[in-house]
Amino acid sequence: MLSIEFFCPLPNGLHARPAWALKEQCSAWRSDIRFINKRLNTHADGKSSLALISTGTLFNDSCVLEISGSDEEQARRALELYINSAFIDSDSIPSGDAPHVAHPLPRSLVRLNPQLHHAITLASGIGVGTLRGWQSDNLQRYRQNPASPEDITRLEHSLATLAEQLNLRLRGLGGESKTIISAHLSLIQDDEFGGNIRRLMNEERLSLAEAVIRNMEQICNKLSHSASDYLRERVSDIRDITEQLLSITWPELQPASAFIMTEPTILVAEDLTPSQFLSLDTRHLKGMVLEKTGRTSHTLILARAASIPVLSGLTVASLEPFTGKPVILDGVCSVLVMEPNEAVHHYYSVAQRLADIRHQQQIKDASLPALTRDNVPVDIAANIGSALEAPGAFACGAQGVGLFRTEMLYMDRDKAPDEQEQFEAYQQVLLSAVGKPVIFRTMDIGGDKQIPYLNIPQEENPFLGYRAVRIYPEFVHLFRTQLRAILRAGASGNARLMIPMVHSLDQILWVKQELQKVREELASQGLRHTSHLPLGIMVEVPSVCFIIDHFCDEVDFFSIGSNDMTQYLYAVDRNNPRVSPLYNPITPSFLRMVRQIVTAAHRRGKWVGICGELGGERRYLPLLLGLGIDEFSMSGPRIPAVKAQLRVLENDACRELAEKACECRSAEEIETLLGDFTPEEPSRPLLALETIVFNEPLTSKEQVLQFLCGNLAIQGRTENPLELEEDLWQREEIVTTAVGFGVAIPHTKSQWIRHSSISIARLEKPIDWESDMGDVGLVIMLTLGTQEGINHVKVFSQLARKLVNKAFREALFAADSPHSLLELLNAEISF
Ligand code: PEP
Ligand code: MG
Numbered sequence: 001m002l003s004i005e006f007f008c009p010l011p012n013g014l015h016a017r018p019a020w021a022l023k024e025q026c027s028a029w030r031s032d033i034r035f036i037n038k039r040l041n042t043h044a045d046g047k048s049s050l051a052l053i054s055t056g057t058l059f060n061d062s063c064v065l066e067i068s069g070s071d072e073e074q075a076r077r078a079l080e081l082y083i084n085s086a087f088i089d090s091d092s093i094p095s096g097d098a099p100h101v102a103h104p105l106p107r108s109l110v111r112l113n114p115q116l117h118h119a120i121t122l123a124s125g126i127g128v129g130t131l132r133g134w135q136s137d138n139l140q141r142y143r144q145n146p147a148s149p150e151d152i153t154r155l156e157h158s159l160a161t162l163a164e165q166l167n168l169r170l171r172g173l174g175g176e177s178k179t180i181i182s183a184h185l186s187l188i189q190d191d192e193f194g195g196n197i198r199r200l201m202n203e204e205r206l207s208l209a210e211a212v213i214r215n216m217e218q219i220c221n222k223l224s225h226s227a228s229d230y231l232r233e234r235v236s237d238i239r240d241i242t243e244q245l246l247s248i249t250w251p252e253l254q255p256a257s258a259f260i261m262t263e264p265t266i267l268v269a270e271d272l273t274p275s276q277f278l279s280l281d282t283r284h285l286k287g288m289v290l291e292k293t294g295r296t297s298h299t300l301i302l303a304r305a306a307s308i309p310v311l312s313g314l315t316v317a318s319l320e321p322f323t324g325k326p327v328i329l330d331g332v333c334s335v336l337v338m339e340p341n342e343a344v345h346h347y348y349s350v351a352q353r354l355a356d357i358r359h360q361q362q363i364k365d366a367s368l369p370a371l372t373r374d375n376v377p378v379d380i381a382a383n384i385g386s387a388l389e390a391p392g393a394f395a396c397g398a399q400g401v402g403l404f405r406t407e408m409l410y411m412d413r414d415k416a417p418d419e420q421e422q423f424e425a426y427q428q429v430l431l432s433a434v435g436k437p438v439i440f441r442t443m444d445i446g447g448d449k450q451i452p453y454l455n456i457p458q459e460e461n462p463f464l465g466y467r468a469v470r471i472y473p474e475f476v477h478l479f480r481t482q483l484r485a486i487l488r489a490g491a492s493g494n495a496r497l498m499i500p501m502v503h504s505l506d507q508i509l510w511v512k513q514e515l516q517k518v519r520e521e522l523a524s525q526g527l528r529h530t531s532h533l534p535l536g537i538m539v540e541v542p543s544v545c546f547i548i549d550h551f552c553d554e555v556d557f558f559s560i561g562s563n564d565m566t567q568y569l570y571a572v573d574r575n576n577p578r579v580s581p582l583y584n585p586i587t588p589s590f591l592r593m594v595r596q597i598v599t600a601a602h603r604r605g606k607w608v609g610i611c612g613e614l615g616g617e618r619r620y621l622p623l624l625l626g627l628g629i630d631e632f633s634m635s636g637p638r639i640p641a642v643k644a645q646l647r648v649l650e651n652d653a654c655r656e657l658a659e660k661a662c663e664c665r666s667a668e669e670i671e672t673l674l675g676d677f678t679p680e681e682p683s684r685p686l687l688a689l690e691t692i693v694f695n696e697p698l699t700s701k702e703q704v705l706q707f708l709c710g711n712l713a714i715q716g717r718t719e720n721p722l723e724l725e726e727d728l729w730q731r732e733e734i735v736t737t738a739v740g741f742g743v744a745i746p747h748t749k750s751q752w753i754r755h756s757s758i759s760i761a762r763l764e765k766p767i768d769w770e771s772d773m774g775d776v777g778l779v780i781m782l783t784l785g786t787q788e789g790i791n792h793v794k795v796f797s798q799l800a801r802k803l804v805n806k807a808f809r810e811a812l813f814a815a816d817s818p819h820s821l822l823e824l825l826n827a828e829i830s831f
Helices: 016-027 049-053 072-084 087-091 136-144 151-170 175-189 191-204 208-224 229-233 235-249 274-278 298-305 316-322 342-366 389-395 406-410 419-432 476-492 505-524 542-552 562-570 577-582 588-603 618-626 636-646 651-663 667-676 701-714 721-734 791-804 806-814 818-828
Strands: 002-007 032-037 042-045 062-068 115-118 120-123 126-133 265-269 285-290 310-312 326-330 335-338 379-384 401-405 437-441 494-499 535-539 557-560 607-610 631-635 692-694 738-740 747-750 757-767 776-785
Touching: 002 072, 016 049, 016 072, 016 087, 042 049, 062 072, 072 087, 120 298, 126 285, 126 316, 126 342, 136 208, 136 235, 151 175, 151 191, 151 208, 151 235, 175 191, 175 235, 191 208, 208 235, 208 316, 265 316, 274 298, 285 298, 285 326, 298 310, 298 379, 298 631, 298 636, 326 342, 342 636, 342 701, 379 389, 379 636, 389 419, 389 636, 401 406, 401 419, 401 631, 406 419, 419 437, 419 476, 419 494, 476 494, 476 505, 494 505, 494 557, 505 535, 505 542, 535 542, 542 562, 542 588, 557 588, 562 588, 588 607, 588 651, 588 667, 618 636, 618 651, 618 667, 631 636, 651 667, 692 701, 692 818, 701 721, 701 757, 701 776, 721 747, 721 776, 757 818, 776 791, 776 806, 791 806, 806 818
Parallel strands: 126 265, 265 285, 285 310, 379 401, 379 631, 401 437, 437 494, 494 535, 535 557, 557 607, 607 631, 692 757, 747 776
Antiparallel strands: 002 062, 032 042, 032 062, 115 335, 120 310, 126 326, 326 335, 757 776
16 A cells, blocks of 8 residues: 655645545546545545545645555556645636635634635625524514414415426426426425425424424435535425425415514525615624625625625535524635634634724724825725715725715615705715715616616616616606705715716716706706716726727716726626636736726826725735726725725835736736735834733633734734744644743744734733643744844844743743833843
């Protein structure tokens, strides 16, 4: 028998894709191949991907492949090559997810043996709550139907009606739909299905509703524990027919609109419409797992604005067995943690504490002006969907509203808001802006924002259809009402007007005529309104880019709607997950297009903003800034981080970068360019007040390393706290860093540290450092950059020498504030 020993190189662990790829490699050989995870002592047949997944292998786990058989020598060579070179590629995240770089899972979490489901982050953050399916609990309302003597007859009647309906639907169907409906039909005709409901009613004396639901729960429970993907996925079919059966029996209970939450909840759904999201009580909503939503769907945009973290990449069916169980949604590490144990909860309270500190810090920074390091001012504004969001956005440091999606006012109701209602909402925003500019985008109805009361017929391609400015001539009354409300509200502040989805000059000429008519009307009625309402257009249809000069004669500003522009430029549906890897605005073509828009507009003295999601991606800020974008508008919670990022950028360096990026030949080349672009920063002292942590409630080694690395990220000393932590743990594995006397000196030389640092944690109570040198009450953590040469050895040996000195040690433990600790160390050690 031959073996290959290796550490799992996959940042996301051995999930479905790499397991499948490894299985393919193993299956090419006659030899028996066993995969062993030494950390967990789990074994699997290398030729079964399901078995490989079930080993629970995570990044850096120590693993072995054991090969025995007639071709073991060739197999070993080929597999070794595969593991060392190509294996890691099978873990890659599709390029559409580029902004969310795959991080290794922090060891401070993995060591606690959490039960993880890997996912894709759509909105970052952490949420703790009970897992609930969007539809699942809606069945509860049926349970109120009491048992009655007619129950058995009603059941037979409902089963027969459902079978009849499914048979009818089957006619004329083909492909997938036919297969699914046939499967449903055979399920309800299965003796087991009806038989079990009858048994529950007869033997357990349950009401019909109760029996139907219990039957579903029993079948789903069995299916969801099956090892077969196929069987597990049948859970949603059982749900589906159960719901149909219930709604046939009690049609009056059918539309269940309200989803009531009474405790912190993580919601799971295939997708939600914006109005479904808006109907949720965000006090209890702590996170969402949306199986099918796109990166820039409006639901997601609303969720980000409400600071609700969102994951995708998990199916509703796979989560069904966890309904009602406690979970933690971790949008930072892109995992859903099932039934967390106490230690895992602690990990997340530390993570939450770090997030709170970061947030407080950002809020403090938010009031600082938005300037680059070389003092070039940039406008940072907020996107809002309702007047209620405005104060929060300003508190985050918005210097204006760059996009008020007014269409949200028209949604989720049965008639359009009248002029007075709109006037009040618009005025409210202008008043809370106290003189800062507010861009009102006129209603962008259509696409994925359907308004039932307008009776616009369903379309094959709603995004290419009748939407936004295109519908205004037909609904001119509605449009004029909105213009009146904006002009009137404009008298109370600094209002601007923006028209969505414009693609030709005649559209804006028509709008201007309407605007003129409305002004005259208001004047003749003696109604107070603004005489100054700068007019702009959204640049979200590619045709506009070629006639910016003509538009400059007619409008005052432009704002690039990168969400739509991306889909129209590449012909990629923004909400279709199957093409989402292609939905990437950071390509040479997109950047060149932005350059062309900005150059043409600036030449004629007009400014250009960006208000799509791209505008709030801090990773791409240097590129967009370098291309000359004047205003960045984003959801409020993103503003502090973007402003902080802005302060480390230099305008000229960004220009140079953007020019280079426009010459790149692929998105990957641009990403590499960006990766190498680290703005120069003034150096920082190794040890400072900001790196000293005093009496935080940290009770384990994991928590200390997690907190200290997280703190370095908050202080801007690392961009990669998780990678840095991983480096520390690797060192820790060689031999413990406890040095006796209650002190530990974890240390690493790492590429992930931007400013070499010494962090200090003075703990409330000594903790176990996995060493026989006793517990530890003082942690001195050295994280030094790779450029430091042998400096780290010097610092380390100086520290060690000093620590041997009893008086010095006692003074360290006796220091009563971060200040005195800092003074003590600075006096004794030359860093
Ligand atoms: C855009 O398309 O980028 C945009 C900001 O508009 P919306 O997302 O509302 O379509
Ligand atoms: Mg748009």
